[in-house]
Amino acid sequence: MIALSGVGKRFAGGVEALRDLSFAVADGEFVSLLGPSGCGKSTALRIAAGLLRADAGTVARASEAIGFVFQDATLMPWADALANARLPLDLKGMPRAEANQRAAAALARVGLSGFEKAVPRELSGGMRMRVSLARALAAKPKLLLLDEPFAALDEITRWRLGDDLRRLWREDGLTVLFVTHSVGESAFLSSRVLVIGPRPGAVTADIALADGRDTRLSPATIAAQAAISAALTIADAA
Numbered sequence: 001m002i003a004l005s006g007v008g009k010r011f012a013g014g015v016e017a018l019r020d021l022s023f024a025v026a027d028g029e030f031v032s033l034l035g036p037s038g039c040g041k042s043t044a045l046r047i048a049a050g051l052l053r054a055d056a057g058t059v060a061r062a063s064e065a066i067g068f069v070f071q072d073a074t075l076m077p078w079a080d081a082l083a084n085a086r087l088p089l090d091l092k093g094m095p096r097a098e099a100n101q102r103a104a105a106a107l108a109r110v111g112l113s114g115f116e117k118a119v120p121r122e123l124s125g126g127m128r129m130r131v132s133l134a135r136a137l138a139a140k141p142k143l144l145l146l147d148e149p150f151a152a153l154d155e156i157t158r159w160r161l162g163d164d165l166r167r168l169w170r171e172d173g174l175t176v177l178f179v180t181h182s183v184g185e186s187a188f189l190s191s192r193v194l195v196i197g198p199r200p201g202a203v204t205a206d207i208a209l210a211d212g213r214d215t216r217l218s219p220a221t222i223a224a225q226a227a228i229s230a231a232l233t234i235a236d237a238a
Helices: 041-049 081-091 096-109 125-138 155-172 183-189 219-237
Strands: 002-010 016-025 030-034 056-061 066-069 143-147 175-180 192-196 203-208
Touching: 002 041, 016 041, 016 056, 016 203, 030 041, 030 183, 041 143, 041 175, 066 125, 081 096, 081 125, 096 125, 125 155, 155 175, 155 183, 175 183, 183 219, 192 219, 203 219
Parallel strands: 030 175, 030 192, 066 143, 143 175
Antiparallel strands: 002 016, 002 056, 192 203
16 A cells, blocks of 8 residues: 655754655555654655655655544644544535535444534644544544554543554554553554654554554454563663
């Protein structure tokens, strides 16, 4: 669905964020990018989305039907939840009645039926993030990119949103590229985990996760956490 090959990125001031970053995500996979703060995970995700230009290497996408969820909900503060979820459809020029129906259905899928007229200040942090996820889903993407969307939320809310994301991935057959710094989150949600080493970021481990991770405390999930933690330790020591 998407492939980065030999990608490099250097910012003004000489900071080299990425060097020779290469990976591919197949149709239907849920792949997490995991690594320490500042290793270039978010930069890689923005390059994958086309929001940022790489200085070296290539990016190939099988589809331009892409949804992006930022770390902050990035909602329009003056607009209600329905209008926020409808935004990508409005930008495409979709008739308002059809756009409203699609946006309302997306809000319902993330548990926000009845909150269509609520503005962001009336919603909790978790609910605002649900609106952001609904906005991405309303456009019916093939590829869903998420940049640490649960980082600022409490643990219970993170778990609930993670469960919802996993369900939506399976129901829609989405391809997901998910940036996180949480070992537990990546072990439970992902089909594969790519460990990114310290800056300049590059893939240091590609870990395919076994089935059976139906709960966060299942033996398969605990084993996945151990494997990911070991890979992180090795990357950090390199």
